[in-house]
Amino acid sequence: MSTLLQVQQLSCTAENGLVLFGNVEFVVNEGDVVVVTGKSGSGKSTLLKSLAHFNLYSGHVLYRGRAPTSYGIPEYRTKVAYVPQRPSLLPGTPRSFLRTVSSFKARQKHKGPIVDAPINVAQSWGIDPQLWDREWSNLSGGEVQRISLATGLALNDAEVLLLDEPTSALDRESCLLVERFILDNLKSPETDLKAIVWITHSVEQAERVGTRFLQVSGGSCSEDQSLPV
Ligand SMILES: Nc1ncnc2c1ncn2[C@@H]1O[C@H](COP(=O)(O)OP(=O)(O)OP(=O)(O)O)[C@@H](O)[C@H]1O
DSSP: OOEEEEEEEEEEEOTTSOEEEEEEEEEEETTOEEEEEOOTTSSHHHHHHHHTTOSOOEEEEEETTBOHHHHOHHHHHHHEEEEOSOGGGSSSOHHHHHHHHHHOHHHHTTSOOOOSHHHHHHHHTTOOGGGGGSOGGGSOHHHHHHHHHHHHHHTOOOSEEEEESTTTTSOHHHHHHHHHHHHHHHHOTTSOOOEEEEEOSOHHHHHHHOSEEEEEETBEEEEESSOOO
16 A cells, blocks of 8 residues: 655644644555544644645655645646645636646646536536636636536545545535545546545434544544544
């Protein structure tokens, strides 16, 4: 079982000087679904953004034993991909976003331009293909979530997906459908996906998807053998 991410002495301070978490240490191994829980505002998104190298932090995040900068940050972010909680802040339409992402040089090194894969994945989750031409700001929260997630999954570049409350706006039926798809992708030898770090506020979801459990609380992040109650 190979280690994909090593997090060493990771610390992050908010703009007001509050230490969100300090000296966080954990590893993410192949096959893991690491569920991250904790109260609102405890620093879960900040932790994931640090893993994706979007935040200033101190300490080290190593991917396959090397620092993100050694890959080049765009390349690193195709391999350790963050799917944000609120992508609706993006300008334009999902289709224009897809075109932009598909043209990134870091992607093209690995595979050709994406064609219909994300649109097909999202359609299997009930997203009409016409919605890809609507402005992000005019889509519902659940539509935005499914489109963003379908893009992250169907690009099929990432070995580690960092999912920030990926189903929080979905009804139960859609949520279960999406969860099943993600877990099937993780197990499939035909995808590059090898591990997931997954923030959720749902205890039921954490139980369904998690293989390991991290809790962010009071400035630290600890691993529990089972789901914290
Ligand atoms: N860009 C920023 N500038 C200043 N403060 C920020 C910024 N981003 C986050 N914070 C603050 O850092 C703290 C942690 O935020 P974060 O989004 O990581 O929490 P969270 O645990 O993911 O919360 P939630 O469960 O509500 O999504 C919060 O108090 C938040 O207001």
